[in-house]
Amino acid sequence: TEEKSLHFIEQIIEDSLSSGFPQDKLRFRFPPEPNGYLHIGHAKSICLNFGLGLKYDAPVNLRFDDTNPAKEEQEYVDAIKEDLKWLGFNWTEELYSSDYFQQLYEWAVAMIKNGKAYIDSQSSEDMAIQKGTPTQPGVDGPYRNRSIEENLILFEGMKNGDFPEGSHVLRAKIDMTSKNMLMRDPLMYRILHRHHHRTGNDWNIYPMYDYAHGESDYIEQISHSICTLEFVMHRELYDWFLDQIYDDSKVRPHQYEFARLNLNYTVMSKRKLLQLVQENIVNGWDDPRMPTISGLRRRGYTAASIRKFCEIIGVAKRENIIDFSLLEFCLREDLNKTAPRVMAVLDPIKLVITNYPEDKEEWLEAENNQEDESAGFRKVPFSRELYIEREDFLEEAPAKFFRLSLGREVRLKNAYIIKGESVVKDAAGNITEIHVTYDEDSRSGSGSEASQRKVAGTLHWVSIKHALEAEVRMYDRLFIDEAPDSHKEKNFLEFMNSNSLQIVKGFVEPSLADVKSDDKFQFQRLGYFNVDKDTTEGKIVFNKTVGLKDAWEE
Ligand code: ATP
Ligand code: MG
Numbered sequence: 001t002e003e004k005s006l007h008f009i010e011q012i013i014e015d016s017l018s019s020g021f022p023q024d025k026l027r028f029r030f031p032p033e034p035n036g037y038l039h040i041g042h043a044k045s046i047c048l049n050f051g052l053g054l055k056y057d058a059p060v061n062l063r064f065d066d067t068n069p070a071k072e073e074q075e076y077v078d079a080i081k082e083d084l085k086w087l088g089f090n091w092t093e094e095l096y097s098s099d100y101f102q103q104l105y106e107w108a109v110a111m112i113k114n115g116k117a118y119i120d121s122q123s124s125e126d127m128a129i130q131k132g133t134p135t136q137p138g139v140d141g142p143y144r145n146r147s148i149e150e151n152l153i154l155f156e157g158m159k160n161g162d163f164p165e166g167s168h169v170l171r172a173k174i175d176m177t178s179k180n181m182l183m184r185d186p187l188m189y190r191i192l193h194r195h196h197h198r199t200g201n202d203w204n205i206y207p208m209y210d211y212a213h214g215e216s217d218y219i220e221q222i223s224h225s226i227c228t229l230e231f232v233m234h235r236e237l238y239d240w241f242l243d244q245i246y247d248d249s250k251v252r253p254h255q256y257e258f259a260r261l262n263l264n265y266t267v268m269s270k271r272k273l274l275q276l277v278q279e280n281i282v283n284g285w286d287d288p289r290m291p292t293i294s295g296l297r298r299r300g301y302t303a304a305s306i307r308k309f310c311e312i313i314g315v316a317k318r319e320n321i322i323d324f325s326l327l328e329f330c331l332r333e334d335l336n337k338t339a340p341r342v343m344a345v346l347d348p349i350k351l352v353i354t355n356y357p358e359d360k361e362e363w364l365e366a367e368n369n370q371e372d373e374s375a376g377f378r379k380v381p382f383s384r385e386l387y388i389e390r391e392d393f394l395e396e397a398p399a400k401f402f403r404l405s406l407g408r409e410v411r412l413k414n415a416y417i418i419k420g421e422s423v424v425k426d427a428a429g430n431i432t433e434i435h436v437t438y439d440e441d442s443r444s445g446s447g448s449e450a451s452q453r454k455v456a457g458t459l460h461w462v463s464i465k466h467a468l469e470a471e472v473r474m475y476d477r478l479f480i481d482e483a484p485d486s487h488k489e490k491n492f493l494e495f496m497n498s499n500s501l502q503i504v505k506g507f508v509e510p511s512l513a514d515v516k517s518d519d520k521f522q523f524q525r526l527g528y529f530n531v532d533k534d535t536t537e538g539k540i541v542f543n544k545t546v547g548l549k550d551a552w553e554e
């Protein structure tokens, strides 16, 4: 194993271990809110937290942060678990913030009794005005000094469902003049008469994120609670809530912040991804154009390539924007090693070998993956009539055109050298057939002198009578702007790429007759493709996963 320098969170952990923190008390968590599917940004947090668990042999909990019944659903819980498993990580315990509702309620009651929380009965507008601004301190509201008895009665009433939504809230009693706006008596509970996906109608009040999160970390005895940079200002509040309940025989959780992953040409807010789904701008959360884990998986991404990407981008304290091509680079590196090579023609034009016997067919040997000897060989059928790619032929070509043209020779991959002889055109002047002759002695691998002959280029092809038809979905980026959600005056939906999906009818070699969903291939010279889940008995559907950086050189 190679020596790698520690990232700053590993450094923090190493420091606490060397100052006496017991290694067996290290504990981490990944805390998704089940209000959408996981995306590539979450993968960074997953690789970080689970990576620490592996490195230090420490537990990592999967904690569903389900404190907002208005947006959360079981479907999302199931999808998150599936994506995590697919990424290759195993959690220690599956836990839910909602499991702690009773404990959180009891702690809130204790805080009321200690004079650390009160019921505010103003409108949210009035409370917002009293809160002040970053440069102006807030002022105390009229309910701030309610008696403990009255607060307890009202809080109990809130819990029992006696009051309408918006009529009361529970607030922490901290400091309306704090420099940190989040410390100006933040909300702890609001009334919501909502069905919760796990607790049903048991609760009429739900805790706010800032209150629930740190206390949940404490309940689970999480030592290092890692979140993204936008929570830096929340840390003071996280610590304040812990101060109210901390017992020094226990591990005290600490919050650490790292830079979130930003990728160009996409959006990563779950709210916006949900909008794309709900407005049918994409075909579901797992649409292959989505930056979701399920979308990337359906597109043909491998879990290894996503983990590798997270390793390369690293963990830092400063925000930046990562180029999508880095993710594609990681994918290509992986698929290059693992994806079998096959031939497919996606924009076919008919090619006739006029000196090849009409009733003859040959099954030629083809190497499955030159990067992997163990992948072996297969047979591909060859006959007089083939498809080649339309762009691989020019009637009159410039000298640097290393493909087929009249009077010039090219090799057909795994087969023979052919020479362009003539074309057949329709009434409009479009080429409908290319006629060529072949050199019978030039078969690849035959060892003959003619087989060693160097020609300008090598083309892929399929035999028309043996080829299988396939639907091939070609994708382009979903947005035409590098940062679609960065525009103040324009909605991100204004930057949709209207050509992000193109469906073509292609032809593939018959070795692909029995493919199954998610099988991955390199279509030689075209890119990497995987089998889509829409494939049925009678219809093969491929997704273009990613292009090749270079067409092969031979
Ligand atoms: P959104 O704002 O889209 O709803 P979120 O951050 O609220 O996203 P959560 O489900 O709360 O989504 O996130 C779970 C964990 O994943 C959190 O710890 C969060 O910090 C982390 N995370 C979310 N987005 C990113 C990102 N782009 N880069 C790194 N970590 C992320
Ligand atoms: Mg969120």
Ligand code: MG
Pocket (backbone or CB within 6 Å): 033
């Ligand atoms: Mg969140």
